Amino acid sequence: MITGRGGPSGRGRIRPPRRQLATQPGSAKNDFEQYWAKLREALHDIHTHNAGNLSFEQLYRFAYKIVLMKSGALLYDRVTDFEGKWFAEQVMPPMSALITKNLVSITLDGAPGISVVERRALGEKFLRFVRTSWENHNMAMNMNADILMYLDRGYGEDNRRPPIYATTIGLFRDNILRKNLGATGSNYDVFDILNATIIDQINMEREGDVIDKALLRSCVSMLEGLFETDAEVELERLYLTTFEPFFIRTSHDFYRIECERLLREADARSWLRQTQRRLAEEAARCQTTISPLSEQKIASVVDEELIMKHLDEFLQLEGSGIRAMIDNDRLEDLKILFSLVSRVDDKVASLRNALSLRVMELGNEIEQNLNNTDFSIAQDVGSEETPGDGEKAKPKTLNATAQLTAAAIKWVDDVLQLKDKFDQLWVACFDRKAVIETALTRSFSAFINRFDRASEYVSLFIDDNLKRGLRGKTEAEVDIILDKAITLLKHLNEKDKFESYYQKHLARRLLHGKSESEEIEQEMISRMKRELGNNFTQKFEGMFRDMSTSRETTEQYRNHVRGLGEAEDSRVDLNISVLAGNNWPKEIMGRSTGLSDETKTKATYPPEIQSLQKSFFEFYTKNRNGRVLTWVGSAGSADVKCIFPKVPGKATGPLSKDRRYEINVSTYGMIVLMLFNTTKDDEWLSFEDIQATTNIPQPDLINVLTSLSVIKQFRILVKESQTKSAAKPGDRFMFNSEFVSKAIKIKIPSVSAANRVENDEERKKTDEKNLETRKHVADSVIVRIMKQRKELTHTQLVNEVIQVLSSRFKPDMSLIKGQIESLIFREYLERDELPDGTTADKYKYVA
Amino acid sequence: MAESDASASKYVTLASCDGFEFVVLREAVLVSSAIKGMLDPKSQFTEARTGRCYFEEINGIVLEKIVEYCQYWYKYKESVNVPDMDVPVELCLELLQAADFLGLDRKASPSTQTHHYYLFSKTPEEGFIALTYNDVGPT
Numbered sequence: 001m002i003t004g005r006g007g008p009s010g011r012g013r014i015r016p017p018r019r020q021l022a023t024q025p026g027s028a029k030n031d032f033e034q035y036w037a038k039l040r041e042a043l044h045d046i047h048t049h050n051a052g053n054l055s056f057e058q059l060y061r062f063a064y065k066i067v068l069m070k071s072g073a074l075l076y077d078r079v080t081d082f083e084g085k086w087f088a089e090q091v092m093p094p095m096s097a098l099i100t101k102n103l104v105s106i107t108l109d110g111a112p113g114i115s116v117v118e119r120r121a122l123g124e125k126f127l128r129f130v131r132t133s134w135e136n137h138n139m140a141m142n143m144n145a146d147i148l149m150y151l152d153r154g155y156g157e158d159n160r161r162p163p164i165y166a167t168t169i170g171l172f173r174d175n176i177l178r179k180n181l182g183a184t185g186s187n188y189d190v191f192d193i194l195n196a197t198i199i200d201q202i203n204m205e206r207e208g209d210v211i212d213k214a215l216l217r218s219c220v221s222m223l224e225g226l227f228e229t230d231a232e233v234e235l236e237r238l239y240l241t242t243f244e245p246f247f248i249r250t251s252h253d254f255y256r257i258e259c260e261r262l263l264r265e266a267d268a269r270s271w272l273r274q275t276q277r278r279l280a281e282e283a284a285r286c287q288t289t290i291s292p293l294s295e296q297k298i299a300s301v302v303d304e305e306l307i308m309k310h311l312d313e314f315l316q317l318e319g320s321g322i323r324a325m326i327d328n329d330r331l332e333d334l335k336i337l338f339s340l341v342s343r344v345d346d347k348v349a350s351l352r353n354a355l356s357l358r359v360m361e362l363g364n365e366i367e368q369n370l371n372n373t374d375f376s377i378a379q380d381v382g383s384e385e386t387p388g389d390g391e392k393a394k395p396k397t398l399n400a401t402a403q404l405t406a407a408a409i410k411w412v413d414d415v416l417q418l419k420d421k422f423d424q425l426w427v428a429c430f431d432r433k434a435v436i437e438t439a440l441t442r443s444f445s446a447f448i449n450r451f452d453r454a455s456e457y458v459s460l461f462i463d464d465n466l467k468r469g470l471r472g473k474t475e476a477e478v479d480i481i482l483d484k485a486i487t488l489l490k491h492l493n494e495k496d497k498f499e500s501y502y503q504k505h506l507a508r509r510l511l512h513g514k515s516e517s518e519e520i521e522q523e524m525i526s527r528m529k530r531e532l533g534n535n536f537t538q539k540f541e542g543m544f545r546d547m548s549t550s551r552e553t554t555e556q557y558r559n560h561v562r563g564l565g566e567a568e569d570s571r572v573d574l575n576i577s578v579l580a581g582n583n584w585p586k587e588i589m590g591r592s593t594g595l596s597d598e599t600k601t602k603a604t605y606p607p608e609i610q611s612l613q614k615s616f617f618e619f620y621t622k623n624r625n626g627r628v629l630t631w632v633g634s635a636g637s638a639d640v641k642c643i644f645p646k647v648p649g650k651a652t653g654p655l656s657k658d659r660r661y662e663i664n665v666s667t668y669g670m671i672v673l674m675l676f677n678t679t680k681d682d683e684w685l686s687f688e689d690i691q692a693t694t695n696i697p698q699p700d701l702i703n704v705l706t707s708l709s710v711i712k713q714f715r716i717l718v719k720e721s722q723t724k725s726a727a728k729p730g731d732r733f734m735f736n737s738e739f740v741s742k743a744i745k746i747k748i749p750s751v752s753a754a755n756r757v758e759n760d761e762e763r764k765k766t767d768e769k770n771l772e773t774r775k776h777v778a779d780s781v782i783v784r785i786m787k788q789r790k791e792l793t794h795t796q797l798v799n800e801v802i803q804v805l806s807s808r809f810k811p812d813m814s815l816i817k818g819q820i821e822s823l824i825f826r827e828y829l830e831r832d833e834l835p836d837g838t839t840a841d842k843y844k845y846v847a
Numbered sequence: 848m849a850e851s852d853a854s855a856s857k858y859v860t861l862a863s864c865d866g867f868e869f870v871v872l873r874e875a876v877l878v879s880s881a882i883k884g885m886l887d888p889k890s891q892f893t894e895a896r897t898g899r900c901y902f903e904e905i906n907g908i909v910l911e912k913i914v915e916y917c918q919y920w921y922k923y924k925e926s927v928n929v930p931d932m933d934v935p936v937e938l939c940l941e942l943l944q945a946a947d948f949l950g951l952d953r954k955a956s957p958s959t960q961t962h963h964y965y966l967f968s969k970t971p972e973e974g975f976i977a978l979t980y981n982d983v984g985p986t
Contacts, residue, residue, distance in 0.1 A: 051890060051891050051892055052891050052892075052893065052896060054892050054893060054895060055892065055893045055894065055901070056884060056885040056890075056892035056893065056894045056895070056900075057885060057894060057900060057901060057902060057903065058903070060881055060885070061948075062949060138891070142889070142890070143889075143892075145891045146884035146887060146890060147884065149880060149881060149884055149950065150881075150948075150950075153950065496884065598891070718924065
């Protein structure tokens with residue numbers, strides 16, 4: 001059927017094409033042979049580069065006619081035969097000549113004894129020949145395919161034969177590459193030799209030799225252009241099926257040996273750099289020498305052999321492993337290490353663990369150092385007590401407790417330094433990777449919390465800074481210090497412990513006016529609030545509130561007194577701090593209110609003071625009915641104006657005149673001094689007398705008397721026996737009428753007023769108290785949960801309790817269990833009973 | 848025309864068996880896969896060296912139409928909605944044969960024994976001359 005689109009004027013005779021082909025029976029055969037003879041000649045000419053005189057049109061027409069004669073199949077086979085013979089006769093003989101025994105033995109059997117230069121020359125010669133014959137063949141086959149184009153169109157496609165080009169190009173594979181080399185006495189085929197030779201060249205390059213990359217690239221692209229079968233399936237490129245597996249396998253061998261050598265050399269630095277270089281080299285090699293198809297695969301060979309297999313061994317190398325890298329700040333090494341480990345393990349487990357381990361070790365070192373320091377301090381204390389050791393007394397009169405405090409600050413500084421260091425590493429080398437940060441944080445927490453004084457030390461660090469460390473610092477610097485404190489605080493597990501220490505330290509700062517800046521104190525509190533929640537800072541805020549109300553109260557009271565118009569002389573100026581009992585630590589509120597069952601002792605104040613107290617109490621309760629005020633002598637201080645009369649018999653010097661001093665002492669100190677107002681000049685008071693008259697608790701009295709009589713600058717009382725040790729029962733005291741001081745105002749340092757590290761006994765007490773507090777906290781949490789849930793199994797209850805408590809401290813299982821038992825005993829809870837009377841694993845809330 | 852710049856010239860010559868010659872844009876005639884093969888500078892056949900293709904079995908009338916198609920194709924190859932080319936009905940069969948020879952066809956259904964040749968096509972689906980014939984004859 002013919003559909004013409006010749007327009008409406010479809011008239012005119014359709015001319016049949018002229019059929020020049022004589023199709024008489026019998027002549028077809030002759031015609032075919034005639035055409036084929038021409039074509040065969042042309043094929044030969046093409047191979048020998050003599051195509052210049054051939055007419056494409058003619059050859060194309062011959063093929064065209066053969067196809068029209070339905071002899072396509074015959075032509076197809078003839079061409080294939082021709083090419084096969086061509087290989088056998090023209091290509092293989094020189095090829096075999098090149099595959100010498102030497103080449104076979106060095107490339108495949110790894111025979112030694114031939115120099116690299118020779119090996120390379122042999123290999124290159126062979127590869128060059130392969131390349132040339134391939135290029136010739138490829139060129140010729142392209143031309144063949146062009147003139148036989150009609151064969152594909154008119155015959156091949158209809159009969160499902162692969163394009164003539166595919167078939168003839170495939171002949172190279174069958175006739176050359178897969179040709180067995182039986183003749184040379186080995187069982188290899190050319191392909192084996194080719195692969196081995198290419199690999200041999202690559203290995204030469206890996207060893208640092210220069211090779212002909214372009215040559216290799218063209219041999220490889222030949223393999224990329226050839227397929228397992230003439231169907232030319234994409235995944236069956238010879239490159240992928242034969243060369244690449246071989247390449248990967250030999251690369252494994254190469255890098256395994258290399259890695260073992262590096263391990264023997266035991267230098268992680270060179271290992272890192274070598275690995276990094278190898279990765280870059282292989283990537284470049286895939287681009288320039290072999291195929292980009294292999295880039296991934298060869299990279300994973302390097303990953304596996306050079307990185308993964310011996311990673312841990314390299315990390316642990318003495319002197320250059322991860323430990324040395326961290327300790328010596330080898331940032332670049334760590335950076336490379338991180339990039340390498342990231343390649344093989346997205347979670348970088350090995351690196352992470354190594355870092356954690358190192359953090360723990362360094363943390364332990366800090367603790368160890370601290371213990372050593374502690375030890376030396378203990379020695380100093382010992383030597384201080386031996387008399388006659390005057391020259392060893394240091395210019396800075398650091399006493400033992402101050403040194404302990406210094407140790408605490410050193411610890412905090414060290415920890416912060418360590419943290420800074422790892423933070424920097426994290427930014428500079430580890431790409432701010434989250435899993436590493438988590439691991440670091442976790443190990444920091446671990447070692448900080450393993451150190452049982454951590455809470456106390458952190459609080460002391462803040463205390464020290466707020467007391468004097470911040471003087472003259474810019475806002476930004478202060479900010480950094482606060483940040484550091486908060487960072488450490490976040491790591492602490494036992495926040496309740498920290499809370500109680502901070503409370504104690506803050507109380508001392510507030511009551512003794514030691515705080516450098518209230519603004520910064522407030523800032524600190526608000527930061528804690530932000531990080532740890534409202535509950536945590538409630539008490540601290542209460543303390544601040546108390547202080548500011550107290551200031552107001554003092555002012556009001558002063559106005560009140562002024563209104564009364566009492567005689568000026570006898571007026572004692574009162575500066576009062578009214579403290580709400582809950583907010584303040586118990587030891588500040590007076591030792592007697594502690595947990596121990598000591599009887600509540602009440603110091604006997606001098607009459608002047610007593611009347612003052614009474615007057616204030618009246619004033620205070622006027623507006624506030626029913627309040628009870630307890631005077632805490634240990635927490636206050638007093639300014640005492642003292643007149644030292646001139647000493648008879650002294651004509652010159654300061655002693656010849658009356659001396660007036662304003663002495664600032666603790667409240668108890670004031671009480672003691674007032675006693676000596678009534679004594680005669682040479683009268684001694686014994687320790688026991690003083691205690692009986694004043695009723696000051698013994699430990700406080702010891703502190704007071706020591707501070708007044710031992711240190712030379714402040715020796716207002718003379719002690720007998722005259723030693724440098726603390727006052728003790730049995731000593732006698734007398735007013736030191738020969739006291740001289742250059743300053744008019746003298747502040748007597750209170751022995752107990754400084755915030756310092758607790759000694760072991762104190763800490764034991766603190767811990768006990770803490771445990772007690774925890775029990776209460778746990779009780780309340782359990783009751784709160786049960787009240788809400790009414791019924792819970794043991795596990796559920798414990799889990800919930802742990803969840804709630806963990807923001808304050810790490811609860812101990814036995815503690816929780818104990819408290820549950822105790823609550824059952826106190827009939828807050830009961831064990832649920834099953835119908836048969838046995839107890840179930842369930843608790844019920846008893847309303 | 849000198850041999851050296853024959854392969855570089857923008858124009859090539861197509862010659863018919865009865866002595867007509869057409870000088871055509873090289874790029875235009877490359878629409879034919881056969882002519883493209885002839886002129887491939889890599890292969891260095893006579894045609895490629897001289898830039899002249901002689902067709903022993905195509906006469907001037909048919910070759911003129913072929914050339915016209917080449918130009919037509921070249922002009923409109925990147926356009927849509929192109930006007931039809933006029934094909935005289937009486938030339939149909941000869942043109943079909945020549946187009947087949949020169950590889951100007953698109954085969955629509957290679958899987959069947961029935962051949963649909965859409966010659967001189969604008970798109971594979973649309974041809975100026977369409978011919979369907981059953982593959983008969985000696986096998």
